[in-house]
Amino acid sequence: MNLKRFGRPAVIAVAAALALSSCASNEAGTGSSTTAATTSTLTGTLTGAGSSAQGSAQEAWIKAFQTANPNVTVNYDPTGSGAGRSTFIAGGSDFAGSDSALNDTELAGTFAACAPGAKAVDLPVYISPIAVIFNVAGVTDLKLDSATLAHIFRGEIKTWNDPAIAALNSGVTLPATAITAVHRSDDSGTTKNFTDYLFQTAPTVWTDKAADAFPIQGGEGAKGTSGVVDAVTNGVGTIGYADASKAGKLGVAKIKVGDSFVGYTAEAAAAVVAESPLVTGRDASDLAIKINRTTTDATHYPLVLVSYAIVCTEYAKPAQGELAKAYVTYMASADGQKVAASAGGAAPLSTDLADKVAAVLATVK
Known part of the structure; x- marks a missing residue:
């Protein structure tokens, strides 16, 4: 277009x-x-x-x-x-x-x-945050650390009520719905930034270096930012990553930074880049x-x-x-x-x- x-x-x-x-x-x-x-x-x-x-x-x-x-x-x-x-x-x-x-x-x-x-x-x-977007019936608030996120996108955590997700979301009723992880099917800088975040923050789980092409077989591929957002929106039990400006009304997970779980803001994204x-x-x-993804400062949002x-x-x-x-x-x-x-x-x-x-x-x- x-x-x-x-x-x-x-x-x-x-x-x-x-x-x-x-x-x-x-x-x-x-x-x-x-x-x-x-x-x-x-x-x-x-x-x-x-x-x-x-x-x-x-x-x-x-x-x-x-x-x-x-x-x-x-x-x-x-x-x-x-x-x-x-x-x-x-x-x-x-x-x-x-x-x-x-x-x-x-x-x-x-x-x-x-x-x-x-x-x-x-x-x-x-400069923009990358949002971890999700569409899970009955779930409005979701917390994820980078290791759990890496396991999800590697296809190793397969249902939403998996103990690893439940442990991070005390008090949240998680369904047994199968997880569909949506990634970019085209070469994408958003993918490169997302995989760089996983590689820097969860290197024992995500062993693939940052790349424009999504490195893992499986899940669902979608072309472009709009394709990922559409796939998550129209799917069941879906999760994906996209420029935060396109998250719309989808659920957006909070990610773990240091000892806290934080949502994205423009200010927190700018702070990471500035340093x-x-x-x-x-x-x-x-x-x-070279973005510092490993910050433990909860005023920063490293998935940017x-x-x-x-x-x-x-x-x-x-x-x-x-x-x-x-x-x-x-x-x-x-x-x-x-x-x-x-x-x-x-x-x-x-x-x-x-x-x-x-x-x-x-x-x-």
Whole structure:
């Protein structure tokens, strides 16, 4: 599906966005839509593809950006993170949205949209909790620790009244209903973040390293975030994982952090990311983050994804570089982050991280 939206922004003239400074992330969005629309000189079509978790935010971002820049069309296809990276690498899009950063093999290759010798970099633009969603008749509150969650998704805990689940949910009447664990059938950054959480926090049970492809046979596979949500919603005794913005009215489990069971919040997701280091061994302009899943701080929610805009440091077509630079600048700006929070419940980038993104974008051409 192709997302193309129009609407009302709260962004300043793109001329200002393109004159990036270290505080650009706070400046974008201060002018009126009328001013932005009448001063924008940008023109052309920008194409992105990838993360379905970013879907709601992308719709809102596009709506705002296109009104500020009436001669620009932005298309975004939420095909999933893996497909989005592949499309970008092959030159089928100008940027990718991905819930997992480029891996070492991808970074070592070439990118068709980039100028010869130029790199592609990962820029954080969207932070969101991952919700463990469930649909079990008669159960509204559910607590799970990571080891039990890992056993469920490995198919080793098969019914909802299993003693391991019951021990965590004193006072809750759990049915003997069979468990259907729903996972992503497509390559997914959400899967990579979910399996990374299990691998870091329950390594004796979940022995498979983080991966875009779900590593376990069995259960039920569904394509895209919407596919998982639909499968859990329409199934019986189902459990799955999805970007929290799509949880809707489904039950959402609390996960164990330290000695407490916590539900997701945008603030708790942002706190984990703010205290997590960048991935080492990469170019200084690449801002991939190694999330600390093993925190015991109950004010943190470690089952979180950081979704990236993957762009060229230099584009083969300068006009596309100008468009990508302006659009991603808006996405990462203070106003862009507010739009994402309103549309999809995203957690805002910290000031420090937003400044780092702005500094990299200042060099894109």
